[in-house]
Amino acid sequence: MTIADSAVYLKERALGEVARIMQGLAPGPDSAQRILFVVDEAAYAACGGDLLLEPVLRSGIVARFSGFELNPKIEDIERGVEQAREFDPDVVIALGGGTAIDLGKLIGALSRQRDSARDIVTGQASITRSGPPLLAIPTTAGTGSEATHFAVAYVDGEKYSVAHSTLLPNFAIVDPRLTYSLPARVTAATGLDAFCQAIESIWAVEATDESIGYAADAACYALQHLVRATNEPTPEARLGMCQAAHLAGKAINISKTTASHALSYPLTSRHNIPHGIAVAMTLSSMLAYNARVTAHDCVDPRGAKDVLRRIAMICELLNAATIDEACQTIDKLIADVGCPNSLAQAGIQSEEQLRHIVSSVNAQRMSNNPRVTNPESLLCILRENATGANLPSYPTPNIDKRSDS
Numbered sequence: 001m002t003i004a005d006s007a008v009y010l011k012e013r014a015l016g017e018v019a020r021i022m023q024g025l026a027p028g029p030d031s032a033q034r035i036l037f038v039v040d041e042a043a044y045a046a047c048g049g050d051l052l053l054e055p056v057l058r059s060g061i062v063a064r065f066s067g068f069e070l071n072p073k074i075e076d077i078e079r080g081v082e083q084a085r086e087f088d089p090d091v092v093i094a095l096g097g098g099t100a101i102d103l104g105k106l107i108g109a110l111s112r113q114r115d116s117a118r119d120i121v122t123g124q125a126s127i128t129r130s131g132p133p134l135l136a137i138p139t140t141a142g143t144g145s146e147a148t149h150f151a152v153a154y155v156d157g158e159k160y161s162v163a164h165s166t167l168l169p170n171f172a173i174v175d176p177r178l179t180y181s182l183p184a185r186v187t188a189a190t191g192l193d194a195f196c197q198a199i200e201s202i203w204a205v206e207a208t209d210e211s212i213g214y215a216a217d218a219a220c221y222a223l224q225h226l227v228r229a230t231n232e233p234t235p236e237a238r239l240g241m242c243q244a245a246h247l248a249g250k251a252i253n254i255s256k257t258t259a260s261h262a263l264s265y266p267l268t269s270r271h272n273i274p275h276g277i278a279v280a281m282t283l284s285s286m287l288a289y290n291a292r293v294t295a296h297d298c299v300d301p302r303g304a305k306d307v308l309r310r311i312a313m314i315c316e317l318l319n320a321a322t323i324d325e326a327c328q329t330i331d332k333l334i335a336d337v338g339c340p341n342s343l344a345q346a347g348i349q350s351e352e353q354l355r356h357i358v359s360s361v362n363a364q365r366m367s368n369n370p371r372v373t374n375p376e377s378l379l380c381i382l383r384e385n386a387t388g389a390n391l392p393s394y395p396t397p398n399i400d401k402r403s404d405s
């Protein structure tokens with residue numbers, strides 16, 4: 001299977017497509033489908049999807065996998081792989097937030113490998129075969145996991161990312177109605193994740209013209225709809241955030257994420273800050289930092305000028321004339337959805353806490369940031385962020401766009 005093989009249904013009432021998709025996957029007219037249903041039961045009960053899904057499930061033989069912790073843990077993956085090997089599903093349906101969908105990807109695929117789940121997750125062995133077909137049904141508008149070929153897993157508190165083309169769901173069913181019942185804080189945290197993924201994707205070293213197109217559209221949708229979706233949700237705002245999240249997923253499926261994501265994992269694992277909020281807390285600091293990229297510290301082989309062109313594009317999306325203004329717009333968006341926009345606001349300020357964050361950063365993820373970082377520069381960024389000091393004013397990179405055509 002290649003990355004282009006995913007079928008996407010993103011619209012109001014997209015969930016109604018599941019019955020037809022399942023018919024298309026049926027092994028034969030007389031044999032019942034064996035369905036492994038990886039489900040966040042609380043999200044399933046709250047989102048109202050059962051009305052449409054239960055009849056589909058009743059037509060097959062179903063094994064449910066649930067009761068897992070937030071952020072996929074190896075113990076849950078191993079439990080699911082064992083269940084899937086015994087049950088031998090024809091198809092996997094994953095319903096819930098990013099955790100449920102990442103678990104659906106990993107359990108389906110890893111149950112068909114010769115090597116152990118632990119060896120594959122930790123990079124000691126590789127995926128060599130495809131898993132059963134996977135339908136991903138997100139109930140949040142955030143991670144965009146339904147659009148990516150990787151999955152997160154934690155082993156003994158350490159975070160791993162498993163990447164393989166076979167992990168991309170064959171079907172993404174994105175129905176904004178499933179997000180209608182999300183509380184404001186979850187809408188804010190997951191929506192900020194989508195927004196940050198879009199912004200980071202634009203400046204990422206691995207960004208391409210295609211990923212930048214998705215990311216720019218995703219950022220527009222998030223800027224237009226996130227505050228309303230959080231504070232006074234309308235169907236239009238919910239649909240807008242589903243588009244933002246899905247497009248940001250498509251963007252990072254190509255470009256991957258960068259520094260703010262790398263810095264976020266210790267904030268989540270040690271300080272219990274929800275993923276999207278943890279990422280957002282350093283986004284404006286990283287924008288200010290990356291905007292000062294020069295030929296001497298540029299990681300992107302396309303050069304500092306190209307990075308600055310993309311930083312200017314971000315300023316334009318934010319409708320900002322200067323980097324300072326762009327940073328303020330980002331921080332205001334975060335504040336408008338009721339979240340802390342800095343370490344200072346989250347009360348993470350001690351030197352020991354900042355050093356722990358820096359020491360936990362994954363160097364490989366950091367290498368996708370366009371401007372080089374090292375422990376000293378990261379510590380400086382975090383200290384400034386944690387004192388709540390006003391960010392200094394930086395001029396917008398002034399790039400003549402005509403010279404790039």
Ligand SMILES: [Zn+2]
Binds near residue numbers: 197279
């Ligand atoms: Zn994220």
